[in-house]
Amino acid sequence: MIPGTKNNMERNNINPHDLTMASDANQECFPSNDDLPTVLLHRLPSFNSPLKEILQPHFHLLDPADSPEPASSFLSSHAKSVRALICLYNTPLGAETLGLLPSLEFIVATSAGVEHIDLEECRGRGIIMTNASKAFAEDAADYAVALLIDVCRRISTADRYVRAGLWQVNRDYPLGFKLGRKRVGIVGLGRIGFEVGKRLEAFGCSIAYNSRQKKPSVPFSYHANVVDLAEDNDALILCCPLTEQTHHIINREVLEALGKEGVIINVGRGALIDEKLLVKFLSRGDIAGAGLDVFENEPDVPREVFELDNVVLSPHRAIFTPESLEALNELVFTNLKAFFSNKPLQSVFKIEGKDYPVM
Amino acid sequence: MADQEEEQDNTGDQNHKPQDLPQVLVLKPPPVLSFLTAHAGSIQAILCSGAAPVTDDLLQLLPSVRLVVTASAGTNHIDLEACHRRGISVTNAGNVFSDDGADAAVGLLIDVLRKITASDRYVRQGLWVSEGDYPLGSKLRGKRVGIVGLGGIGLEIAKRLEALGCNVLYTSRKKKTFLSYPFYSDVCQLAAHSDALIICCALTDQTRHMIDKDVFSALGKEGVIVNVGRGAIVDEKEMVRCLVHGEIAGAGLDVFENEPDVPKELFELDNAVLSPHRAVFTPESFMALCELVVGNLEAFFSNKPLLSPVMDL
Numbered sequence: 001m002i003p004g005t006k007n008n009m010e011r012n013n014i015n016p017h018d019l020t021m022a023s024d025a026n027q028e029c030f031p032s033n034d035d036l037p038t039v040l041l042h043r044l045p046s047f048n049s050p051l052k053e054i055l056q057p058h059f060h061l062l063d064p065a066d067s068p069e070p071a072s073s074f075l076s077s078h079a080k081s082v083r084a085l086i087c088l089y090n091t092p093l094g095a096e097t098l099g100l101l102p103s104l105e106f107i108v109a110t111s112a113g114v115e116h117i118d119l120e121e122c123r124g125r126g127i128i129m130t131n132a133s134k135a136f137a138e139d140a141a142d143y144a145v146a147l148l149i150d151v152c153r154r155i156s157t158a159d160r161y162v163r164a165g166l167w168q169v170n171r172d173y174p175l176g177f178k179l180g181r182k183r184v185g186i187v188g189l190g191r192i193g194f195e196v197g198k199r200l201e202a203f204g205c206s207i208a209y210n211s212r213q214k215k216p217s218v219p220f221s222y223h224a225n226v227v228d229l230a231e232d233n234d235a236l237i238l239c240c241p242l243t244e245q246t247h248h249i250i251n252r253e254v255l256e257a258l259g260k261e262g263v264i265i266n267v268g269r270g271a272l273i274d275e276k277l278l279v280k281f282l283s284r285g286d287i288a289g290a291g292l293d294v295f296e297n298e299p300d301v302p303r304e305v306f307e308l309d310n311v312v313l314s315p316h317r318a319i320f321t322p323e324s325l326e327a328l329n330e331l332v333f334t335n336l337k338a339f340f341s342n343k344p345l346q347s348v349f350k351i352e353g354k355d356y357p358v359m
Numbered sequence: 360m361a362d363q364e365e366e367q368d369n370t371g372d373q374n375h376k377p378q379d380l381p382q383v384l385v386l387k388p389p390p391v392l393s394f395l396t397a398h399a400g401s402i403q404a405i406l407c408s409g410a411a412p413v414t415d416d417l418l419q420l421l422p423s424v425r426l427v428v429t430a431s432a433g434t435n436h437i438d439l440e441a442c443h444r445r446g447i448s449v450t451n452a453g454n455v456f457s458d459d460g461a462d463a464a465v466g467l468l469i470d471v472l473r474k475i476t477a478s479d480r481y482v483r484q485g486l487w488v489s490e491g492d493y494p495l496g497s498k499l500r501g502k503r504v505g506i507v508g509l510g511g512i513g514l515e516i517a518k519r520l521e522a523l524g525c526n527v528l529y530t531s532r533k534k535k536t537f538l539s540y541p542f543y544s545d546v547c548q549l550a551a552h553s554d555a556l557i558i559c560c561a562l563t564d565q566t567r568h569m570i571d572k573d574v575f576s577a578l579g580k581e582g583v584i585v586n587v588g589r590g591a592i593v594d595e596k597e598m599v600r601c602l603v604h605g606e607i608a609g610a611g612l613d614v615f616e617n618e619p620d621v622p623k624e625l626f627e628l629d630n631a632v633l634s635p636h637r638a639v640f641t642p643e644s645f646m647a648l649c650e651l652v653v654g655n656l657e658a659f660f661s662n663k664p665l666l667s668p669v670m671d672l
Binding site (some may be wrong): 175317 | 459473475521522523597639640
C-alpha cells in the first residue's frame with residue numbers, strides 16, 4: 001500500500017491539517033528559510049505525503065519531484081550540502097542518487113522495510129538510517145497476531161462458509177486449533193517481532209526466535225538458524241527485512257521442517273518466502289496454513305490460493321492504521337529535529353555490520 | 360431418543376459388572392416417558408449438552424438424581440432453582456473453554472477493527488488488482504473495551520486485551536473487588552464509555568436482549584460489538600438495523616438468536632464477521648471437556664469434591 005497516493009489519503013480520510021504535531025515546535029516563531037536546516041525529500045512524483053506541510057515550517061525542504069528540472073541536475077545544483085534526506089515510502093534510492101549527495105549523513109526512511117535503498121552504499125559512507133518500525137510496530141504486531149488466530153481458528157474461512165449459506169445446509173464446520181501452548185518461532189526479532197512475541201505470550205504461546213544476532217536481554221529462546229526454528233515450533237511469523245541473505249529464506253528445507261501441522265504468517269516481504277513452493281505445500285496439505293500480508297509480485301496473488309481454505313490473504317496493510325501513519329509523521333519530525341540538534345535518534349535501522357546509537 | 364449408558368470405570372478396573380456401576384442418564388432430545396419411569400429408581404446422574412433441557416418436570420420423574428453434569432459452560436437450559444430445591448448438584452464445563460473462547464473473542468475483535476476477513480474477501484474477489492488498496496482499520500492500543508460478563512472467558516479476554524494495550528472496563532453481576540478495571544453496574548453506561556463491547560456472559564432471564572437499542576445508541580457510530588456468549592443476549596434485529604444504517608461500526612458474531620439462521624442483511628455487510636458457533640471450540644478443549652465431565656462424575660460417585668460445580672443459582 002502506498003499511503004500517500006491521493007486515492008488512499010481520501011479513502012482513509014487523512015487530512016494533513018488534522019494531524020497533530022509536536023505542539024511546542026509549532027509555538028516557536030518561524031525563523032527565516034536561511035536559518036532552517038535543509039532536508040531533501042526524495043520521492044517518486046506520484047507519491048505524496050502530509051509530511052511536506054508538516055515539515056515546511058521547521059525545515060527548508062527541497063523537493064526535486066516538484067521541480068521542472070530533471071532530478072540529477074536539481075541535486076547537482078541545490079543539494080551538495082544536504083545532510084539529511086527523507087526517502088518517501090519505497091522510492092528507490094540508489095548509488096547514483098547518493099553519489100550526487102556528498103554531504104549526506106542521515107536518511108529517514110518512512111517505511112519499515114528499506115530494501116529499496118542501497119544499503120551497501122550507505123554502509124560504506126557511514127550514513128545513519130532510521131526507519132518507521134517504531135511507528136508501525138504495534139499495529140503490525142496486532143495484525144500478525146490476528147492473522148495467526150485467523151489461520152488457526154479458521155475465522156475468515158468460516159465467515160465465507162456462513163455467507164455461502166452452508167451453515168444451514170451442513171450444520172457443522174471443522175474446528176480450528178488451539179492457540180495456547182503453541183510454540184511460535186519469530187523470524188527477525190526487531191521491533192515488530194518483539195511486539196509479536198510479547199502479545200503471543202499473553203495468549204499462552206511459548207516464543208522462540210531467529211535473528212541476525214542473539215538478543216541476551218530478551219526472554220525468548222534463540223535459534224541459530226531458521227530451519228531449527230521451524231523444526232522446533234508450530235508456527236513461524238516472518239518479521240524480518242528483505243535482504244540478499246533473507247531472500248527466499250523460507251525454502252523447501254524450512255517448510256519441510258515446519259511440517260504438516262505448521263502455520264506460517266508473513267508480515268515482512270513476499271520474497272522472504274519461495275512463494276511458488278509455498279503454494280504447492282499449501283495445496284497438498286504439506287503445511288497446515290498460512291496468513292499472508294505480502295506477496296512476491298503485489299498486487300498479484302497466485303491464483304491457486306483462491307481455491308484454498310487454509311490461507312488468509314491480506315493486501316499489504318498490516319502496519320497501516322490512520323494512527324500509525326500519524327505516528328510516522330511525528331517520528332520523522334522528531335528524528336529530523338534530533339539529528340540537527342545532535343540528540344539521540346529513534347527507530348535506527350542497523351545496517352549490517354555497523355552499530356548505531358539506538359534510543 | 361434417550362440413551363442410557365453405563366458409566367465406564369475409567370480406572371481400567373475390569374472387575375466391575377455393569378449392574379455395580381452407577382447409572383447415568385445421557386440426555387438428548389426428550390426421553391420417552393416409559394423409559395424414564397422404567398429406570399427412575401436407579402438413575403443417579405444426568406449428563407446433558409447445552410441443547411437438552413433439564414426441567415423440573417424431568418427431575419420430578421427421576422427422584423434418585425443427585426447430580427446434573429452439563430457439557431456446556433452455559434446453564435440456561437437447566438432449571439437451577441428446581442435443582443437447588445431438590446438438593447441436586449450441577450456441574451458445567453468450568454474453564455475448559457476459557458482460553459480458546461478468549462482467543463476467539465479477541466481474534467474477532469482485531470478482525471473487525473483491522474478489517475482482516477473483509478480484506479481477505481477483497482483480495483479473493485480480485486479487487487486488490489483492479490481497485491487498489493483496501494480501506495484501513497483502526498489501531499488497537501488505547502481502545503476502551505467493555506467486557507460484558509467477567510467470568511472465566513471474560514478474565515482471559517482481559518489479560519489478552521492488556522497485552523494489546525487496550526483499556527479494559529466491565530460489567531458483571533457483581534463487582535470483582537480483586538480487580539482494578541473500572542466497573543459499571545449498568546451495561547448502557549459501560550457502552551457509553553467503550554469503543555468496543557465483548558459479550559461473554561451467560562444467557563439468563565436478566566441478560567436476554569440486554570444489548571438493546573439503548574446500548575447500541577450509547578456505544579455509538581464508531582463502536583464495535585463482539586458476541587461469543589449467546590445470540591439472544593443481543594436484540595439481533597436491532598443490531599442488524601444499526602449495522603445496516605451505520606449506527607455502529609462493526610460486529611464479530613459467533614452466535615445468533617436462531618442458529619443456524621443468520622439474518623441475510625449481514626451477508627451484504629463488509630463490517631460484520633460471521634462465525635458458525637464454532638469459534639470458541641477446539642479439538643483440544645473438547646478433549647479437556649471430556650476429561651472434566653468424567654472427572655466430575657467420578658468425583659461425585661466417590662464422594663469427592665466436584666471439579667466444576669455451578670455455585671450460584
